[in-house]
Amino acid sequence: MSDDPNRLFTIGELARTSGVPVRTVRFWSDEGVLPPTTRSAGGYRLYDSAAVARLELVRTLRELGLDLPMVREVLAGRSTLSEVAASHVRALDAEIRVLRTRRAVLSTVAHRDTTTEEMRLMHQLARLSAAERQRLIDDFVSETFAGIEDGAPGAGIAASMRSLPTTLPDEPTPAQVDAWVELAELITDEDFRMRTRQMAVTGAMGGPAEPVPFEPATVVEKVGAAVEAGIAPDSPEGAALLAELLDGDYDAEARERLADSLATFTSRKVERYWELLGVLNEWPPFKPAVPAFEWVIEALRA
Structure with missing residues (x-):
């Protein structure tokens, strides 16, 4: 020059x-x-x-x-270079999140036998914005708790059920992509929605009709061990464990009422909902309680 x-x-x-x-x-x-x-x-x-x-x-x-x-x-001169750079960084961050999510979806597909339809659904759901993901959950929870006052017993669970993370992690694991896909499918399951609504309505009315005579943690600990040991609910050992839990006289009618009350709040699908939220939110895993309560219900009816 x-x-x-x-x-x-x-x-x-x-x-x-x-x-x-x-x-x-x-x-x-x-x-x-x-x-x-x-x-x-x-x-x-x-x-x-x-x-x-x-x-x-x-x-x-x-x-x-x-x-x-x-x-x-x-x-x-209508925008400073620093303002434009900051805006562009935000746009690049969003693009990077999409690319990482796509990578996680492809990684999941590569490690399991996935059909073309499943892959399409996984990709579609994983690319939803945070607002769109939250709206799916909000719509489900709003329908489940419709007509139930905020201050009603058990209504507070609605806030917890909305606790979807605002974004999938920057580098979602295959397990988190799977969890989001399964969660999105679960909230469209009519049986799951009906059971969740039943729990919400019963809880808002004051809880189970028959008072529960034991702590849930005790059931998970003691009955969980019996389930793992293969002790049948209708066996002599099962009867002895149930008597220890009840710690009182329960005739056949009272046992049936207690079994019905427990059954209202015992659902593998609802428990799975919390497990999936835990995977997405990176909560510590918890020991499933439903198998133990199903055992108790069966023992009560035996």
């Missing part, structure tokens, strides 16, 4: 000086981000040394991924 500050460059010279193709320089000039300084007697566009510096800035901004309207904002 000449040291003459007054030198003017044709489009071809400007392209050779900058290394930018002639057609790109001409396009940027047509779009107004690189206006000519003047024109020759023959009508050709000419550019001064300031245009050379402007061209370098335009090329840098374009290589960083800014579109021409955004470049125009910077050059016109």
Whole structure:
């Protein structure tokens, strides 16, 4: 480049000086981000040394991924470079999250026998925005707890059931992608929705009709061990364990009422909902309680 500050460059010279193709320089000039300084007697566009510096800035901004309207904002002084950079960082972060989610979906597909339809569903659900994911959960919870006062017994569970993380993790594991897909399928399951609604209504009315004579933690600990040991609910050992839990006289009718009350709040699908939320929120895993309560229900009816 000449040291003459007054030198003017044709489009071809400007392209050779900058290394930018002639057609790109001409396009940027047509779009107004690189206006000519003047024109020759023959009508050709000419550019001064300031245009050379402007061209370098335009090329840098374009290589960083800014579109021409955004470049125009910077050059016109309507947006500062730092403001535009911050906005672009946010856009890139969002794009990176989408790419990482796609990678997680493909990783999940690569490690299991997935049908084309399952892959399509996984990809569709994993790409939902945080607001769209939350709306699916909110709609389900709102329908489940419709007509139940916020202050009613058990109504507070609605807030917990909405606790979907605002975003899938930046690098969701295959397990988290699977959990989100399963959760989205679960909340459309009519049996699950009916059971959850039944629990919500019963809880809002004050809980089970028959008071529960034992702590849930005790059932999980003691009965869980019996389930693992293969002790049948209708066996002598099962009868002895049930008598220890009841710690009182329960005739056949009282046992049936207690079994019915427990059955209302015992659902593998509902417990699975909490397990899936735990995977997505990275909560510590918990020991399933439903198998132990199913054992108790069967023992009561034996």
